[in-house]
Amino acid sequence: MNIAVLGIGFMGQPMARRLCEAGHAVHAWNRTREKAERLARYGAQVHDTAREAAAAAELVICMLENGAIVGGVLFDPETGAAAAMRPGTLVVDMSSIKPREARDHAARLSERGIAHLDAPVSGGTVGAEAGTLAIMAGGKAADFERARPAFEALGRPTHVGPHGAGQLAKLANQMIVGITIGAVAEALLMCEKGGADMAKVREAIAGGFADSRVLQVHGQRMVDRDFAPRARMSVQLKDMRNALDTAEEIGFEAPITALFEKLYAEGIEHGLTDLDHAGLFVELASRNGMR
Secondary structure: OEEEEEOOOOOHHHHHHHHHHOOOEEEEEOOOHHHHHOOHHHOOEEOOOHHHHHHOOOEEEEOOOOHHHHHHHHHOOOOOHHHHOOOOOEEEEOOOOOHHHHHHHHHHHHOOOOEEEEOOEEOHHHHHHHOOEEEEEEOOHHHHHHHHHHHHHHEEEEEEEOOOHHHHHHHHHHHHHHHHHHHHHHHHHHHHHOOOOHHHHHHHHOOOOOOOHHHHHHHHHHHHOOOOOOOEHHHHHHHHHHHHHHHHHHOOOOHHHHHHHHHHHHHHHOOOOOOEHHHHHHHHHHHOOOO
16 A cells, blocks of 8 residues: 555654555655654655655555644645545544544545544554554544555554544543553552562562553563653643543543543653653652652
């Protein structure tokens, strides 16, 4: 397939590389061209503008920071990529944005004869590198099947419902991840404060009902005090706020998510913006006078 990838950051870079290695013709664009240039060695064609990249593609993947940026890249009157897309093009937005933004983008693209899926991912940079991302897609089933060859180079795709449903699934994922990071951090810190070996506690409870991917991966980062960013605190906060905004729209009370939104926000206020989202551990340690 001819695939444009708009946004070559932490996630877009390994995803675009995997698409190249799977034999797809990849057209790459990033605001900072230097990041996209790194894909040239894998056969990608790098473009100066999003419009140029999109014009060459039958499938356009967006991997951008938030809904406002996605909207600008697609629909800006001067530079928007949608204006260059041929009717029948399929836009697959793999960014994490609000469900109502995804539905709006789908409607605006449909007016141009362009199809749309919202298909955010979970698995972080590790999953992007390995091609094991969980892909949650909202939109028409036929468009999901059209995108399957690209999806299968990136991970495990699941069609979860109509436009916006993919973003709802991603919000559920981020709620669970953010809350579980806090639970693991608080539990391990309490054990350390009480005199137990944090690493051994993590080992002891692995395999029981408390085990999880978060305990395995983020728990190890906490033991190692390794908070180099894979997914940043600021991104986790954005996702928690998107979840709360969506909950309010549909009349759903989410008190646990609200508590953790506050904790992540306070961690960022205390200078933890660029840490990995497991860096909530640092905020909770500081509250307890611990390293």
